[in-house]
Amino acid sequence: MVSEAPTTAARRGDRSTAVVFVLCAAAFMAMLDVFVVNVAFTDIGRSFPGSSLPDLSWVLNAYTIVYAALLIPAGRLADRHGRKMGFLTGLVLFTLASAACATAPTLWWLVTFRVLQAAGAAALTPASLGLLLTALPPERRAGAVKIWAITSSLAATLGPVTGGALVQLSWQWVFLINLPIGILAFAAARRVLPESRDVSGRTPDLPGGALLAITLSVAALGLVKGDVWGWADTLTLGAFTTAIIGLALFLLRIKRHPTPFIDPALFRVPAFAWANTTVLLFCTAFGAAFPCVVLWLQNVAGFNAIDTGLAIMPGPLMVPVFAIAAQRLVRRVSPNIVVASGNLLFCAGAAMLALGASADVRYVTQILPGWLIIGVGIGLALPTLLGAATTGLPPAQAATASAVVNTSRQLGYVLGVAILVAVMGTIPSSSNQAQALFEHAWWFIALTAALSALTALAIKPRNTHP
Incomplete structure (x- = not known):
């Protein structure tokens, strides 16, 4: 029995290292996509003749709006129903949506597939951090979280060069590169990640999250299209008015809902x-x-x-x-x-x-x-x-x-x-x-x-x- 202890400890150490590597690789992939798409922006526009800069901006905005709106509810759903399941679901969705982006026949199909990408990223990001905090021994958590956080900076550093190199082949490779990474990460995650959940958690206010997403989308639409429509045009004013009403309804909802999308007490x-x-x-x-x-x-x-x-x-x-x-x-x-x-x-x-x-x-x-x-x-x-x-x-x-x-x-x-x-x-x-x-x-x-x-x-x- 005494001789087996070091082996067991070593295996646990190897497993912890594998957990950190898999979770950080997936988070890195999701962040890298943001920065490589920036570099491919002009080439994407050339592939869809007649697309204006406001229209092209939705390739970026659609991703960030949906990611922002789903981040909190996706994390809370993963806490309740299983962080490993949430991570794997997000990883599969992100990978499949990446393949769809590369085959998009029109600009607006590309925007649609970017929305699906964002939903996948919103599911895997908080689940990956939650797994780091629950799957690792206490003495390794602080270091693992720092490594996880640094992946954002590393993605920002490597993203422009990676995107530039891939665009030399075609802008579609900016999305296709996610396929081998996603497949390998999924295979490894199924083997090394443990399941964890918080059974005491309650389902968050998903309609409230949807209301916030719609509000942000309409506000961004008014900003992006204002110069095209005219800042005094009824469409522009209608977009901003709708956004203000949506924000007011959202603030009212988080005050009254038993499990609000955002706890208003935090802002006090x-x-x-x-x-x-x-x-x-x-x-x-x-x-x-x-x-x-x-x-x-x-x-x-x-x-x-x-x-x-x-x-x-x-x-x-x-x-x-x-x-x-x-x-x-x-x-x-x-x-x-x-x-x-x-x-x-x-x-x-x-x-x-x-x-x-x-x-x-x-x-x-x-x-x-x-x-x-x-x-x-x-x-x-x-x-x-x-x-x-x-x-x-x-x-x-x-x-x-x-x-x-x-x-x-x-x-x-x-x-x-x-x-x-x-x-x-x-x-x-x-x-x-x-x-x-x-x-x-x-x-x-x-x-x-x-x-x-x-x-x-x-x-x-x-x-x-x-």
């Missing part, structure tokens, strides 16, 4: 409320920055997809480096100061890009410096902000609060793309027009980042317990 915690406001503003700037620089490089500077990916990569490379630096810095400086500093750097980088916008693009002097500073700002702000949002909350509320913060994050991406499209109007056809449009876009991003720096100063947790 000042640090949490201000953190979500900051996340929304920050990710609005972040969501606009990536497609803005891609459009600039491909439509004005004339970069191809692989050159665009390589040009974008230095910014995301700064994120994991300065995320590590931020974790050390918060031991000496209040987290809200670190977040505000990162947001101000983001603002400064965007302002440099606005000042450098010209018809004759010089990457090394006009784009790279500002883009690097934006990467540094994101690295300092985003991980610290996500952690500060749940500091001081009771453990029972931490999981739901984390899902709410990630929902605010996705909503910011939706608003960023939608407002960018509203500012740009269309893909510029002349150099002089391009210069003015990109100046306006980068000043909008800089202003939003500056506002997020101001709201970050109000994030003052009641205590500093992790």
